[in-house]
């Protein structure tokens with residue numbers, strides 16, 4: 001058991017805090033926002049993540065986790081301090097490190113002798129060096145301060161975050177000091193050996209021990225590759241649309257090659273979320289700052305925006321001028337099982353539709369409005385959204401849309417266009433229901 005402090009209880013911080021408690025560590029979560037703090041103390045997670053509230057309540061009841069807004073008190077006496085503060089995209093594409101720098105300075109002044117500062121936030125490559133300088137600058141022992149600096153990036157997906165944390169493919173620990181890496185690796189032993197209650201002994205997560213800069217680069221390289229893979233299949237889907245080919249069969253066949261594999265080859269309305277767009281922008285700005293040409297990485301985000309707008313192009317092709325046309329949007333969150341709207345394709349699609357003069361009615365199982373388009377109507381279910389609509393667009397593949405009754409949709413709609421923005425539905429079933437099916441690169 002190790003005493004751990006987790007600074008910042010956003011997505012990554014809350015999941016990490018709860019998961020570290022679940023594998024037996026004593027965790028103090030540090031949160032400055034009073035509303036979030038009181039929610040967490042009473043066992044309520046301030047965002048939607050399936051199963052996390054229950055796990056949090058369990059760990060609170062076991063006494064393995066507590067929350068405070070007093071960073072100095074929370075950090076003093078802990079061996080390992082995880083920095084999980086948000087690094088949102090700044091106006092120029094570079095991550096905004098102001099909150100992280102402020103937290104690091106406070107950590108420095110409270111860090112116990114020999115303790116380790118671990119960065120979990122996604123940070124520009126090279127941050128580890130800056131973290132060392134910031135801590136040394138505020139540590140009471142000044143230049144004589146003894147502390148470790150480690151990078152331990154996180155690869156969790158929203159909607160399955162706790163599972164991803166507890167059952168990872170790999171754990172990456174980068175440090176400039178072997179002892180610090182050893183200590184963080186020991187903390188992860190219950191996960192690496194799957195010995196925590198509920199662990200899966202047949203799983204053997206890899207441990208990647210490396211230096212700080214390599215660990216920081218691994219995070220960007222993984223997200224950059226996944227985003228590129230999605231943008232790539234979406235470009236193939238555009239070719240399929242033009243050629244009358246079927247991207248689903250293309251992806252299946254291509255994915256059977258073990259060197260490529262089928263995962264993350266799902267064509268759709270493009271990727272969203274807080275990571276992919278931001279991390280690619282950070283890679284591009286790294287190239288700019290260091291004079292490195294990165295034409296592939298530079299092209300991925302622009303390609304993704306083009307993909308989001310394919311839906312509007314398809315609506316124009318089917319309906320002509322969109323002025324006054326009514327379009328129902330099914331799904332607003334950037335992916336199912338989350339209420340997160342950051343970089344959601346729905347935002348771009350709705351904005352383009354409104355700019356084209358269309359009227360938009362949306363329905364999402366959890367999200368009840370688009371802050372960027374407060375004027376759009378929000379329906380209580382898919383059928384209410386579709387009532388009187390010329391077209392329905394499935395933007396986010398929530399599982400409840402798998403059971404749509406297409407006859408009923410067709411009965412309440414004014415038109416018959418159905419765009420399956422995620423290639424999720426059976427085209428034959430949609431057509432049999434009396435609707436005109438259009439997928440993304442799908443026949």
Ligand code: UDX
Nearest residue numbers: 154155156157158264265266270271272273275334335
């Ligand atoms: C991602 C990474 O998967 C995770 O490892 C990282 O740490 C954070 O970013 P997340 O954003 O939660 O996680 O979701 P993910 O499931 O990866 O999906 C991201 C976006 O890509 C979603 O909008 C999703 O709809 C889209 N996507 C995913 C596709 O369009 N096609 C695919 O084949 C896969």
